[in-house]
Every structure is written in C-alpha cells, then in structure tokens.
Amino acid sequence: MRSICFYFQVHQPYRLRNYRFFDIAEKHDYFDDYNNSFIMRKVAAKSYLPMNKVLLDLIGEYGSAFKVSFSISGTAIDQFEQYAPEVLDSFKRLADSGNVEFLSETYAHSLSALTSKTEFQRQVRMHSDRIEMLFGQKPVTFRNTELIYDDNIGEAVADMGYKLMLTEGAKHVLGWRSPNYMYANAARPELKLLLKNFRLSDDIAFRFSQQTWSDWPLTTEKFVDWINQSDEKEEVINLFMDYETFGEHQWEETGIFDFMRALPGRVFSHSDFGFATPAGLAAKLQTVSPIHVPNTISWADEERDLTAWLGNDLQDEAFGKLYALKEKVVECDDTQIQKDWLYLQTSDHFYYMCTKWFSDGDVHKYFNPYGTPYDAFVNYMNVLSDFIIRVDENTKLGENGFSEVKGAATELFDKTGLAVNKTLKKTNKKLRKTIGKTKDIKFEEIKDMSNTAVKKLLKEIDVEEITAALKGAENEVVEKILPNLGIRAKKKYDEMQSELKKINKKEIAGYRKKIEDKLSDLFRK
C-alpha cells in the first residue's frame, strides 16, 4: 500500500516588545508578554484545539490506519505552558494514541544550522529531551527550521544518529525527478530524506480558500483524484504544512475542518493509499537515489532559498552580531541569559527584517508585529545591544581566568581582615571605657576631669566639705579645683584654711568618700 505522510509544523516565536534605546543597559525584559499571550490564546482557540480534536476523532474512528506527525518548536512548547496549557494536554492525548509521531528540531526554531554546528546540535538535543519528557517518545526523525537543508546540514544531522530527515522537494534540486520517493543524503546514504510534495501540500495550505483558483472549491473527491493520478510506482505523498493552516490561515468558515474530517474516509474508499508517519516510512522504504544539495534550500517562497531570513544588510548584520556571541554565551552561568539567547535566535526575528515583500500582502504579514523591516531591525538591535552587555558582564571573570579570581579574593580577604581588626579595636576601646565607668570614681581622678565636670561636681557639694577634703590632697587635684571655684567660694576656702588643723584624717577620708559617691552618681553610667 502506498502512503500519505502528513507532517504539521507547530511554532510560535517569542515576539519582542517595543524596546527603546533608553532601555539599553537599564531593562532586560525583551518580550511582549501581552501580545504573545494574546496571539497564543487566539490561535489555540481557532486552530490548535479544534484541529487536535478533529485528529483525535479520526484516530478514534480509523484506529491505527490514520497517522500523522508533528514538529513542535521549543518556543511554542514554552508558550503553551505559559499561556495555553490545555493545548499541551491535548497534544499529549494525541501522543498517547500511538498514531502520532513527534519530530525533532532546534529548540528555538533557529537558523543555527547555518552558522554553528555546536549550537545547532546543542539545541537539537535540548529539544529532543523536551519532547521525550512531554510525550514519552524519543524523536527519531529530524526536520530543520523552515525545512532548511543542504548536504552539510544533512551530515550534521546524520552525525547525531538520525536516520531520516524531512525537507523541501524543491524543483531546482529535483529536476525531472518526483518528490514521491525516498531519497538519501549524497555523502551519508544512511540518512534518508523525505521531500515535500509542494503542489499537493500548497493546494491545502495556501490555495484552499482562494476563490480565484480554477480548482476552487477543493473537495476531497478532487484531492483524492489528484493523488490517484500519481505514477503507480510512486511510494509516498508528503503533505507538509504549518499547523496554523487549519483555522488560522484558512478560517473555519472555509470548510477546512470538514475537508480534513472527510479526507481519510475518501482516501480509504477511493484509493490504494494509506497513512504513515515518517519513522514508519523510514523502516519500510528503500532509497531510490542520493540527492545533491550544495546550495541551501528551504520551503519558503517561490525561490525556496534563504532570502526570507538572510541576505539583506539588516538581516546579515543582526544575524552576524547575534552569533558572534555563541562562544561567550556557553560560558554564562545565568539561566535568564541562556533562555534569552534561545528566544533571540528564533528565525521569525530575521523574517520580520525581510525587504522582499514590501508591497504584497503575504500570509506571514498576518503575524508580523512590525510596520516595516527597518522598525524590526532597530528594535531587534536595541535588544541585542543590551543582551551583548549582559553577556559581556557575565563572562568577564571567565575571560581573565583563575589567577584574576584568586587575586580578587586575596584582596578581598585583606580588606576584610583590616576592617575586622579595626572594628575589634574600636569595640575593645568602647568596652574598656564602659567597664571603667562602671567602677567607682576615685577622688584622685578629679585631676583628669574636665573643668565642666568639676564645676558640675562643685555645684553639688558644700565648700566646707571640699576644703576639708582637699587637705593634704595631691597638688594636681587642688589645682584642678581651685580655678573652678566661684569668688565667694574661693573666699570661704581661704578663710577656712586656718580651721583645717582641727580636722583629722578620718574625717578627711569621710569627706572624700562623700565626694567620690557624688562623683559616681554624677558621672557613672
């Protein structure tokens, strides 16, 4: 039995917010949360959820006879989790049916295959792990962003152990050959290639609702007739398209869901075709010939080349400046930097900078948040400029190596050591002072007191007592007190000198004790 192979691409980019020059080095939130969530919710409601239901119903009806495959980009998965978790659940139900294959791609839906094998393979592994965790199946088929392919990319994919890859059945590559066979990479024959039948795919994806098309309206009868017209020896019809075709590019009102609901029944009743997944075909079909693709192809536009993403100055500058960071970013230990690095690589950012379709209303313009490619470029570069600053700051230490860190650490220790010593000394001093003050104050200590303190003391004590206490006292103490006595007090002091002989030592000690008590009252804390 011959096969129809459906592969649907599910992808949403993280669109950038309006990021101004003034934000550079100030703000590091790059993405338009509102718009991203709004678009995700809208597309989920119009396309993902209803179409998933159609597929689940078909699988329910036909069992293992009906099969499809999906590739879901990492940025789409992240946004499902953030904004529309119910979509992920419904994909999980599809996975549980066992009739759905999930393909492998770059996590960020990036163009990394064109510039860095390391980054490319890193992202592929990251995506593969994510898919396995979510859907319980490790992807065995690879599809690159926008079906971008050439001989070298094929080799890089073969190096990772993949046995099958999907790409475009570009006319200028195939020549007279048909896309409806299994081909292989020219250098690595173990990597099989399935090529998109772009005529039949685009009949559904682009022309379905085009009323100017001579074959409009497209019915399952017509479509199955066309499939039957293919040569009997041809083995597979590859129908590859964006999943948003259903309900978003082609609105529900066009009848696209009804068409898909009816298609399998018509195929089973009116043709010798069945449905297969890419992995199923890889196991079943032999390659008919290797295919040489020296120049990179994609599934975009008439040209089927890279000019939608790269080639003009805006795109090349942005792309070049972004990937100039690839070695540095690997060293960054900041998870937000790692995340932003992925999201900034998404091919859509470069697509918005394309100057090819200035005039015609393209299907992609529908999703383009910018008015002109120049706006897109300026905004992206503002974001990238900030990102470069962050990466530079994060990797500064790494650049200068261990000795630098050690030097910095030593210096830090020295500085802290000094500071600790200083504080310690200060505390000791304070402590001693406090302890000193808790002790009683001796009479002799008067000599060290300030004049203010002495005056304060004299106010509290009778002149007679002072005079008595000073008898036989140290000169220094006497000299401290006398200048602080008032005129009358001084007079009294002088008058009393003659009477002092009568006072004995014990009495003197008594007066001094009294003064000491007073001192303690006054000055002790």
Next chain:
Amino acid sequence: MFGWEFPPHITGSLGTACFGLTKGLSKHDVDMLFVVPKAYGDEDQQAVRIVNASEKTFDLKDEEYKEFWTRVKYMEIGSNIIPYVDPQEFRKVYDENEKTAEQYTSNVFSKQYEFSGTYGLNLMEEVARYALIGSSIAAKEPHDIIHAHDWLCYPAGIAAKKASGKPLVVHMHATEFDRTGGDVNRIVYDMEREGMQAADRVITVSNLTRKIVIEKYGIDPGKVVTVHNAVDQEVSKEIMRIKTKMKEKVVTFLGRITFQKGPEYFIEAAYKILQKDKNVRFVMAGSGDMLNKMIERVAHLRIADKFHFTGFLKGDDVSNIFALSDVFVMPSVSEPFGIVPLEAMRSNVPVVISKQSGVAEVLNHALKIDFWDVDAMADSIHGLCNYNGLSRMFKKYGKIEVENLKWENAAKKVKEIYLEVI
C-alpha cells in the same frame, strides 16, 4: 505677525523661535497680533478665531505669562498648511488621505492635521487663501508694521501690506536652498524672492543666510539684516536622570533625518571611530525621509550594535537624551541657524557643529568642522570623548555662552529695525 505655528504645538524650531522672539518683543513694549494657520476639523463654522489667553497652556510663571498676553493677541486661521512639506509632498499626503479617509499623522509633527476636503487641493491654494485672510485682517486690525515668518506666510504679508500700506519685514528662517540642497522648487523660490523684494527689511537668522539671500535671490544688501536667534532661558524643569549603566560614551545626533541635516556624515564618522575605539555608542534621534536609508547604511557597515536609532523623540525624551549624551553633533549640510546645539550646551553637553551652520557664527565653545570632513568630525568627537580637560572646559564655558544668547537682545535688534522703517 504672520507665522505658522505657536507653542505648545510646535513641530520644529521655527515655532520655538517665533515664541522666543514675541516674548522678547513684549519686554520691549511692542504689541503684537500673532496669526497662524491651523486646522481644527470644524473649519466650516469659523475661518478666523481669536484665541484667548485662557485657552493656551504654557509652562510659564504666572507673572510673565500675564505680561506676555497683555502684549500679544493670538489668532488662528483655519487652514491645512503643513510646515516642512513641499508642494509635491502635500499633494501626495492629500491624495493618500483622500483614498483612505484617514487622518494624516507623521512623526515629524506633534499634531494631527485633519483633511476635510473643504479646501483647495494644493498647498499653493492654501497659501493664497491664507494671504486673502491676511489682507482682511490687515484692513481691520490697527498696526504699524507687518512681520512675516518664512515663505508660506510671505503672500499673506504682501497682501497685508497692500491692504494697509504699512511697512513689511520678512524673516528668513531658512531658504529653499537649505531645505533642498540645490534641487530648488521654483515656485517656492519665487515666493521667497517676491516676499523679500516686496519687503522693506529682510531679517536673516545668520550671516550665512544673509549671503544666500543676497547672492542667490539678488536682494539689495542694504535692506538685509542679520539677527541671530537666541535660546529660551527658562530652564525647563531639569530632568537629571542618573546616567545609565551604559559604560560607553554616548554621541548623539538629534534632528530631522533629511538631506539638509547631513546624517550620513555622522554615520561615516561613527564608523571611523568604532574601528579604533569600541568604547563609544552613537545615537541618531529623529525621523525623516532618509531614516531607512541610514538604518541600511549602519547595518551595511556592521556597526548596528553600537549605533542606535530612537525614532522621533517627544517631550522629556529630548532632555533624557541630552542627559545621556557626552557629545552632541550637528553635521548639517546647510543650516540657516540651528538651535539644537544650544539646547545641548544648556544641558552641559559639548557640541561639534558644521561650519555650514548659522549658529557657528555665534559660538566660540564648540568644535567646528566642515560637514563633509568626516575625519575632522571623527577627530573632534574622539577628542571630546577622551580628553576630559577639553570636555570639561566646553561644558563650563559653553553653558555660560548660551546663557548670554538672550531673546531679549535679539528682540531689541528687531525693534530697532522696525523703528527704521516706520
């Protein structure tokens, strides 16, 4: 006085200059009637409207505000005249609006102009209509002298002169040669020349403009007088943003991105500097018909990570960009005066200006270069970025210099001119 815009809705430096001049004149006891064309959207009902002081909102201190409005009577005329648009452009804009029935907004303008279709299809008809109203105002309102700003108002000035027989002073803020770089629109040129020929005195904003007026328009040198522009001394509330964490020096271009302003020379100078010094960022603020070409050039030179575009800046963002800048550059190919460098200097930013600007005649503390001399421009920028002594000196003395450029002084000269011809 015939103008075409007045604060607070200013679209270019002409409005600022007119406002400064009228304020200056009011201090010298000159009474004024200021007439501007303006689209309201309800032109059918009223063609002429006298605007009361209470309807205008200004950021002025009360005292000054009152004093100003005792001297100035302000009148708006329903019209579609758009500043800074040549006849072809006007036609294009008009047609586009005809098709889409949408409002015309442009980044260059801070105000929306509505096209109701009530008026003539081309700009010249609008100008003629403005002139007609001008003559009727001149017949009704008592005055001693007529003062018209730039070519769109000249027919109005001439008509007013015919109606009242009073002397006419025309004010050349820019010539068609400055605006187009030689690819002169004949109609506009003729209108400028007729205005100046009919005038009793021609005021030019710089000697540079005076020379063009004499040489290219054949106006009698005896009646052409230069009165340099000044700068508003009221310090708008100072927004001293803390300098961002951006470590590099910031070099700024601010102005319309058109041929006249020489943006491409700024980019080439930036490229030269960035080849040697990675510690600089360049900013091009503004919008205009050459913006996309400039973005492409920057991308082509692969310097877009250090060269940024902000689009048109409004309000506080202008002060913010000055607060962020270390050097301001005005590489104009032909600039009758050029007031923006003065605003930069007032914000403590040292400036590099082209010798082909009128403002170069009044400034000492600015580095002056030929607009085409990209090497010299790069040198000057690099010097101001890296030699602190130089930039410190320019900041300090530049500010003083600007503070001495008062509208009051300019207005005094204008009043003297009035007195000569009355």
